[in-house]
Amino acid sequence: MSLDKLLKDEDGNSPWLDQRSKLFRIGFGLIVIVISLIVFAFIFYSLSKDNISSNRVKNESPVEKETLVKLMNVQNEAVILKEELKKIKAINAKTKTPANNKHVQKKVLSYTYQPSSVPIVSVDPGEGFTVLKKYKEKVYIPTGSVFQARLITPIKTSVQNTFVMAETINEFRMDSKRKIPKRSRLIGKSRLNPVLKGVVVEFETLVLPSGIETSLNSLALSRNALPEIDGLFFSDSLQTYGTALAFGFLSGFAEGARERDFSFFGSQAKPSLNNQILSGLSAASFQVAEEMLRDIRNEAIEYVVVPAGEYIFVALTQRYNISQGVNN
Missing domain, CATH: 2.40.128.260 (Type IV secretion system, VirB10/TraB/TrbI)
Known part of the structure; x- marks a missing residue:
């Protein structure tokens, strides 16, 4: 007997009637179970989300509290500073007169020039405070x-x-x-x-x-x-020597040109005017030549180019x- 026939069986006394009712019950129960599981899952998710948010709030709350406390402290300090500034302005307004200023200066000076109770001991600084000098090096090119x-x-x-x-x-x-x-x-x-x-x-x-x-x-x-x-x-000694030799030759020529008489004792110059002139010329020429030779030895003109x-x-x-x- 097929399942279609069982479902279409109209006989109330059929044994399949109970089975069909059980089948419907089982299906309905499964549907209820699935729905209940979905509901429980949603509830669990919402609860876990609330726990996470609450934990975040718990973690962030101390930081926010600290910042609020700091802000309040800053505000209180600002108020205190304003009050102190007002007091200082009021004091300055009262002490603007020259007499008061002199009095204040005297007080300040009296405080600044009080002798110190700390003993002063003179200590030699040693080499720690010596002034460093840069020595100049002598640079030179050596001899030679x-x-x-x-x-x-x-x-x-x-x-x-x-x-x-x-x-x-x-x-x-x-x-x-x-x-x-x-x-x-x-x-x-x-x-x-x-x-x-x-x-x-x-x-x-x-x-x-x-x-x-x-x-x-x-x-x-x-x-x-x-x-x-x-x-x-260069030297002019040759020219000077030539001049001296010329004067020497002139002296010898004058000596040889004199007139002579030949006798038993030899030749002798005649005592005439020409012989006297030639004798004087010979002596003068010899003297000039001697002086020129002396000058050559001492003062010869020499130069180099x-x-x-x-x-x-x-x-x-x-x-x-x-x-x-x-x-x-």
Whole structure:
């Protein structure tokens, strides 16, 4: 028998009638149980939400209380400050007169100049309070340093000193501080060395390219490291010797041109006017020649010529202080 037939059975005495009623009861009970579960779940959720909110309120309430207490304290302090300001203004208004001001100043002075009860002990500060001084380092180029230069002015020197100027062709550098710049001018004097037949040049001044003049003691050296400069040597001694020889020849010619008489004792000059004139000329010529030879030995004119552009070496005869070339 199928389920449709059981449901459609109209017979009240059928055994399936009880089963159908039980089925309806079971379905209704399930529906009631589901509804009750939903209701209980909603109630539980609402209760848990209320508990969470109440916990939050409980947790936040102490913080809010503290902030309220602080605000009230600040307000009370502000009120107290206002009252104190009013009192100070009232006191200042009462004590505006000069007499009161003097009285107040006297009080202040009397308080400030009270002797202290703390004993004062003098203590030597020691090295902790010494003033630090920065010592300037002496920077210099030592004696004996050699650098190269070139003559700007030609040299024609004799016994007297002549002006000489040279220029450095390269920068002379010992380190970052000790240096002589390129194109620095060397100024000095030259004199003749009659023994070595050369020129001795001594420089006394160094002019930097910036225009600063400094003192420098140095000596010019030749390419062979001799303390002189080689040049063209000139002398008028040959001309003077020739003149002296001419006077000597004139003396001999006058001596030989005199008239002589030959006798048993030899030749003798005749006592005539011509012989006397020639005798005087011979003596005078011999005397002049002798004096000229003496002058040649003592005062012969000699000089040396050095052209401009000649390369030389310069050696320091004394230390050169770099601080001279620093702008103050």
